[in-house]
Amino acid sequence: xxxxxxxxxxxxxxxxxxxxxxxxxxxxxxxxxxxxxxxxxxxxxxxxxxxxxxxxxxxxxxxxxxxxxxxxxxxxxxxxxxxxxxxxxxxxxxxxxxxxxxxxxxxxxxxxxxxxxxxxxxxxxxxxxxxxxxxxxxxxxxxxxxxxxxxxxxxxxxxxxxxxxxxxxxxxxxxxxxxxxxxxxxxxxxxxxxxxx
Numbered sequence: 311x312x313x314x315x316x317x318x319x320x321x322x323x324x325x326x327x328x329x330x331x332x333x334x335x336x337x338x339x340x341x342x343x344x345x346x347x348x349x350x351x352x353x354x355x356x357x358x359x360x361x362x363x364x365x366x367x368x369x370x371x372x373x374x375x376x377x378x379x380x381x382x383x384x385x386x387x388x389x390x391x392x393x394x395x396x397x398x399x400x401x402x403x404x405x406x407x408x409x410x411x412x413x414x415x416x417x418x419x420x421x422x423x424x425x426x427x428x429x430x431x432x433x434x435x436x437x438x439x440x441x442x443x444x445x446x447x448x449x450x451x452x453x454x455x456x457x458x459x460x461x462x463x464x465x466x467x468x469x470x471x472x473x474x475x476x477x478x479x480x481x482x483x484x485x486x487x488x489x490x491x492x493x494x495x496x497x498x499x500x501x502x503x504x505x506x507x
Contacts, residue, residue, distance in 0.1 A: 321414070321493060324385065327454025327479060343501045344476055348455055354478065354494045355401060355438065358411060361501070365404040368436045371412075372398040382416060385481075389488040391418045395430055397437060409467055412495045413437070421489035437490055441482060449483040458495070467497060474498045 330348045340348070347357055359366055376382070376396045383391060394416050401411040415437045419427050422444075429440045441448045455478050464473035475495045482490040 322456050324453055327456055329454050330452040341501060348478055354496055366401045367404045368434050369400040369402050370434050371400055385491045386418060386488045393419050395419045410500060413492060415490050415492045417490045421484045421487050451481045451483060453479040453481055469497055
């Protein structure tokens with residue numbers, strides 16, 4: 311079930327996110343799996359593939375340059391930014407096409423070399439896979455998380471309208487500069503422990 315949904319633009323400010331650290335994570339009523347995903351290094355994708363037992367593919371929903379306003383600049387501070395590329399993708403089952411997760415990335419393309427800028431602009435690769443092409447692995451810095459209920463998105467994914475989404479925000483640093491701010495949004499019902507067999 312392919313998705314054409316574009317995630318909500320009205321993301322919380324960093325100051326409004328719950329921190330991914332200490333006992334605070336446990337006070338939000340999260341499951342053990344959710345807490346492990348939040349403290350993992352960067353993307354949800356490998357853990358989601360392991361949980362589902364299925365390979366995921368990237369479907370690009372939106373990919374283009376956006377103006378750098380004060381809100382975007384704040385997310386990259388203290389790194390100055392002049393050109394920001396926004397990539398919104400769906401991560402879908404490679405066999406059935408069902409969408410499981412959305413990711414929304416603001417990318418400082420000046421932090422990447424020419425070859426990687428081309429991948430960011432033209433390819434359907436995920437930001438994590440593109441970053442792995444760098445000579446040195448990028449650093450990933452968790453920023454925080456929030457839980458959101460989005461009826462339209464839930465219905466489009468074939469879920470109950472009351473579905474909640476676990477949203478993780480992290481930043482990617484390349485050679486000391488912030489290169490991307492990434493928000494990954496996963497339906498919480500997917501994170502229920504699945505029985506094997």
